[in-house]
Every structure is written in C-alpha cells, then in structure tokens.
Amino acid sequence: MIKPSTKFAVIGLGVLGGSYVQALSQKGYYCIGIDVDETALTYAKEKHWIQEGSTDSSLVKEVDIVVSALYPHTFVEWVKTNQKYMKTGVLLTDVTGIKREIIHDINHELRSDVEFIACHPMAGKEFKGIQYADAQRFANANFIIVPTEKNTNGAIQTVHQMAEILGFTKISELSAEDHDRMIGFLSQLTHVIAVSLMNVSDNTHLVDYTGDSFRDLTRIAKINEDMWPELFILNKDNLIREINEFSDELLRFRNLLEKEDTQGMKAKMIQSTERRKKFDRL
C-alpha cells in the first residue's frame, strides 16, 4: 500500500504525466520527474510538482512506484533500456490508452522482481505538453485498472489507492480485452468520425452558420497526431470492426432516406433517442 513515505517517479511529463506529479506533490508525496525535454522538467520544478527532475532515468533507483506516461512504443523502449535502475519490488504502472499489446510487450520485457499493473486514466486532452496539465480533470474522469492473472491483489489495491490520491472518483477494473473493445468504440471510433467529418471538404466558409451540433461533433477533431495513429494501430482489429459496423449503419440509414421510408427513419430515431437518454448525466 502507499504510505506517506512512498516515493514516485513519473516518466514523461506531458499533459497526463504533468497532472500526475501535480496531484501527487500536492498531496505531499515525493515525486521525481523524468523527461527528455529540459523545459518540461524546469516547468515542473518551478511549480514544485517534482523534488528532482532529470533526463537521466537512473534517478528511478530511489522510488517505490514508477508511472510511465509515455506513448506506447516509447514505454516499451524505456523499459528495455532502464529497468535495470528499478529497485526490487517496485510497482510499475502506466497511462496507455490501449492495453492488450502493451501488457504483453511489457510483461515480455520486464524483470521478474518488478510487477507491472496496467492502468488507463481516461483524462486526456487534445493539447500536448505539461503546460496543459491540470489534475482537476481527474475528478470527473474514469480510472480503469486492467489487471491480468499475473497481478497480485496488493498491486491492484495500490493503484486503486493511487487513483484515489490522484483525485479520481470513478475507479473500475476491466480485462484488457474488454478495455480495448470499449475504447475502440467509445473513444477511437468517435475520434475517427470527428476527424473524417472535418476532412470531408473544406467547409470553413460555413463557420458563420455553425451551431452547437457541428461544433460538438468535431470538437475532438483537434487531435494529437503524434499519439493517436499509434494507439489506433495497436487496437486495429477492434477499431476496423467498429468503423465497418458504423459505416454499415450509416448506409442503412442512407438507404431508408433513398427510399423515402419515413417509418424506417422514425424507428431509427426513436431507438437512438431511447438509447441516448441512458447516457444523460444524472
């Protein structure tokens, strides 16, 4: 379990990593920051979010819990190169947006005296960089723990406790398979739709007539192009299936319109209205 003396290292001080050290340091925990970018380290130090910061990962030898806030492939590379610095018994966790492949790859690389427990704090942002870090966002976001049969109960309880310290109130567990299927639909498909809607044609001349509907559907078309293609490829099977199923549904609607089938369109709208009501926030 996490004690007041527990020390953390966060690898990668971007939006999420920055928010982690912000929340942990504000609760009084000792935090180390590792980043290739000196300016991110300086920013975190000036905010007093980290006690020490370095571009040199050997600093993690001091800590009990290591959080990777890196992009997936960089995370795997980091483990290969730097796991030698971690103390025996360290708990390693992450923030990666897809889970099956990262769990497989990390467990394949990792020393047997270090335990990796996968987590997904669903609190991303369309902007890159620690200057957009804001741990306030955690309060309304989901924190998903993705344990495998390799994980100990102690590790699961520890990241649960960490999520509470970070400020998350909605904390749950999912299998890697269920997690990736859920993300493929709720998050990845929606981003593909928004990006595609924005890219259909240059409709920026319509800005004066644009109301909330179009703005709502395209808000997430502002997207981190360095991260998402990697996440999409790592969940390709799920996302391709979701795009195909959505595309089929779209064309079914088009065919109802083509036939001027008012009753058919009505039935679709009644169903979408009923289902969407269940997603209203209470």
Place this chain on the structure above:
Amino acid sequence: MIKPSTKFAVIGLGVLGGSYVQALSQKGYYCIGIDVDETALTYAKEKHWIQEGSTDSSLVKEVDIVVSALYPHTFVEWVKTNQKYMKTGVLLTDVTGIKREIIHDINHELRSDVEFIACHPMAGKEFKGIQYADAQRFANANFIIVPTEKNTNGAIQTVHQMAEILGFTKISELSAEDHDRMIGFLSQLTHVIAVSLMNVSDNTHLVDYTGDSFRDLTRIAKINEDMWPELFILNKDNLIREINEFSDELLRFRNLLEKEDTQGMKAKMIQSTERRKKFDRL
C-alpha cells in the same frame, strides 16, 4: 415595417412557435396563437404570451404578420385551407428547416395579395412542445432570411426587424440553394451521424466508461422523430450526397489504418486539427 401596433399570429405553438410568442409578447406586441392542441393554447395564455388563442384559424383575419411554426407539409396544408382568412397585404413567414421545396410549394398555393418570405431561425431543440419554449436561446442562434426574386425589399426589412425583436443577433441572408446545401452538411449530416452512432449496437452497458467525446457526438441522437424524416426527404439530394462523401472519407481513413499508414493518418489529423481551430468560438 413593424410598428408598436403590428399584430402577429403564430400558427403552431411548439418549441419554436412558443418561443416566438414569448419573445414578441414580452416586447409588447399583440400575439394570437393557433394550435390544434388546446393545452398548448392554455399554456401560452397562462404565461400571457398570447392575447387570444384558438384551434380555429379564422382568428388570423385580425393580424398583419402570420408566422407558420408548423412542420413543412402541415404548413402547405394550412395555407391551402386557411389563406382565405388572411387580410390583403399580410406578410407570411415561417421557421421551416429546409427552403427550396417549401418556397416553391407555398408560392404555388398562395394568393397574390399576400407575400411569403421564408426564414429559418436555427434555434431548434430535441424536445417537442411549448413547455420547452425559451426565447433566451435566440440570442446565440442564427436567423437566416431566404429571399427569392419574388420578395420585396420591404418584406426582407420587416423580417429582419422581427428577428431583432425576437432577440437574434446573428441575422443573415442566403439563397434557398445555399441554405439547403449548408443545412445538409452542418445540421442534417451531423444528425444522421449521431443517430447512426447510437444505433450501431446496444452499447448502453458502456455508460459507466463514457466520457465527453461520446456524449458530445451523440447529444443530437435524441431527435424529434416526427419532424426530421420529413426535413431529410425534402433535402434528399443534398443529404444523400453529404452522407456518401462522409462515408467515402471514413473509408479512406479506415484504409490508412488497415495499411498501418501512420504518416497518412497523421496528415489527416493535422488537417482536421487546423480546420477545426477555425470553428473555435472567439
């Protein structure tokens, strides 16, 4: 032009019609309400939004400006049956969400001593009924005047003035062709996408994991199933083309993912991000 003594009749006291009589009466104008539903009339009378209300359209004989807030086909039927009651020189306007066909049909039916000027207040709501009327919404919404070569300058100026009285601040003019093309993309396509996304499969078990992205994209999947199929069919050419173009773009993205073309996906995301920035509210 509209004078303090100008009398209005609003036909159809739903969300929009209700908001019209609310705004007009609050500015001191004499308003009559016509509706088939007695409870809507009672509601408007109790709120002092109308001076007189009736299920009998002959009441419009008293007024100078008649606003139809009916669904498209009902509007045409109303004109056929009830135009005999309108005074010579009356200005007839509407709130219909598509314009080419309604302008053609109304002008085809209408007496030559009454002028019809088409308008589209883009301030709809997913709920039906006068209890959802709220003229406050007009302040941030677009009011589009859709004049034809048949319209007089006086009529255009009068509805412009009416839009200001109603509280609209963004008032513009478009041709019926441009209006319907714009609506096909910004409004109708987005509703088809939201409805289809909600209908792909029953994903209501995912509600606990749902963040803002999915909620934003499906908010308008709660939709008035009595009105929209009619509007879609009346703009079928534009909407079918928009669905096809969007579907093609979606499949182009899917093919990039299929090939694991990171650079291709990045380019799409950079373009969508740049374009979307232009739609940010200032």
